[in-house]
Amino acid sequence: MSTFKIALAGNPNTGKSTLFNALTGLKQHTGNWAGKTVELAEGAFEYLDDTFKIIDLPGTYSLYSNSVDEEVARDYILFENPDVTLVVVDGTALERNLNLALQVLEMTEKVIVCVNLIDEAEKKGITIDSGRLSKQLNVPVVKISARNKLGFDHLFKTIHDLVHGNITTKKYKINYSPELEKKIDELEPIVEKIVGNRFPSRWIALRLLDGDRGLVESLNKRM
Template identity: 50%
Template sequence: MAAPLPAPGVGPPPDEGAASGPCGSCAAAPGRLMRLGLAPGRHDHVVALAGNPNTGKSTVFNALTGLRQHVGNWSGKTVSRAEGGFTYGGARYRIVDLPGTYSLLSTSTDEDVARDALLFGRPDVTVAVADATRLERNLPLVLQVRQITGRVVVALNLVDEAARHGITVDTRHLSRELGVPVVATAARRGDGLPELLAAIAQVATTDDPPPPLALVHHDPALEEAVATLAARVEERFPGLPNSRWVALRLLEGDPGIEEAVRAGTLGELAGAPTPEAAA
C-alpha cells in the first residue's frame, strides 16, 4: 500500500513570527500567520512545495514555518525532506518541502519521491514555486503538477530579481492560462506572502477545484492511444482524478506507475484519506 505524505514530527513551542495585515498583532486576527516550526501533530490541511532547484522554494518554506530547513530523509529513501507547520485563518497547516526536481517523469529518485507524494499523498494544496527570471525553464514542471491536480497555487518567486533584469510577468494572464492562482513573491523580503497565504487557504478549503490540466498532443495516433488507455484506466479505477496523466506515463513506460497499476494501489487516488486520517 502506498504511504501518504510522511508522518509529522513533534515541534517546539510556536514561534509567532511575522503577521500579515493591519491587525497582524491581534491574536484573533483571521488572516494572521503563526509559524509553528516543526510540523504539528494535528493539522487541518497538508501543503506540498514543489519546484525546480534554486527557485527559492526552501526560502518560501522557511518564511512560512520559521524554520531554517529542518531536514530528514523520506521513508526508505536517501533523499532529504523538510516539513513544518503554520496556522493561518484559524486552521493548522502541515507543509512538506518536496525534493527540488526538473520533472515528474520518474528518471531519478528525487522525481519518484516528488511524484509519489503528489499522487498518493494527495496534498490539499501544492504550491509550485517558479523562478520569475527563468520562467520558461520552470513552466514544464508547473504544467506536470497541473496534470496531476487542480489544487495548485503558483508562487512566482524572485520577482525582485526579475525586475532588476527588466523582466515582468503578467500574473493575471498566467493564472488564466493555468487555471489556478498565481502569486508574485520575493520570499527573501517577505513580499507577496500575505497574498500567497490567502491563495493557499482558498484552494485548501474549496469544494470545487479545477480538474487536472489535460494537455492535448497534436499527433492523432498518440491522442487516440492516450484516450483508449485512459478509458481502460478509468474502468479499472473508477473515480481516478487524473487518468489521462496516468495513461501518458504508462505509454512512456514509467515503472512506478506500472507497479501502482499492477498492485492496485493506484485506486487509492480515488478515495485517499483525509489529512486527519493520514496524521
C-alpha cells in the same frame, strides 16, 4: 481549527527551500520518505483558524521516473493527495520553469503557482502578467519574493481560499499529437476501471504509454 497538507514543488535553485523556511520558521523537521534515502523537510504554519503542514519535496526538473528524487516528488503529489501543491518558479526564468508546473497541473488541479524572485525579475525589466497566466493555467498565480517575504499576505489568502473552496481550479490538459491522443483515448477507460477516481486516469495513461515502469511499481504497492 482545520489542518491541511501542502506540497512544495519546484526546480532546483528557484528559492523553494527559502520559501519553506520563511513559511515555517523553526516549526520544521526532516525525515526519510517511505524506505527511500531522500530526506523530506516538514514544517507547519498557521493562518487565521487553520494549520498548514508543509512538505518540501526534492527539487526536480520533471516528475518522470528518471531519479529517486523525481519518484519521491511525484509519488507524494499522486498518493498523498495534498490539499494544495505550491509550485515555485523563478520569475527570471519563467519559461524554463513552467515545464515542471505543467506536469503537476496534469496530475492535480489543486495548485498555486508561486512566481518567486519577482524583485530580481523586475530589476531585469521582466514583467509577468499573473492574471493572464492564471487564466491560461486555470489556477491561481501569486508573485512573491521568498527572501524578502514580499507577496506573503496574498499567498496566505490564496492558500486559504483554495482549501476552503472559494477558488475554482481546473486540471490543465495538454493536447498532444492526434496519434497519441487516440492511444490515450483507448487506454484511459481501462485505467479508470482499475484506479477509479482515486488517481488521474489520463495522466497515468500518458505515463504508461511512455513506459514508466517506476510508476507501475508504485501503483502496484498501493492498489
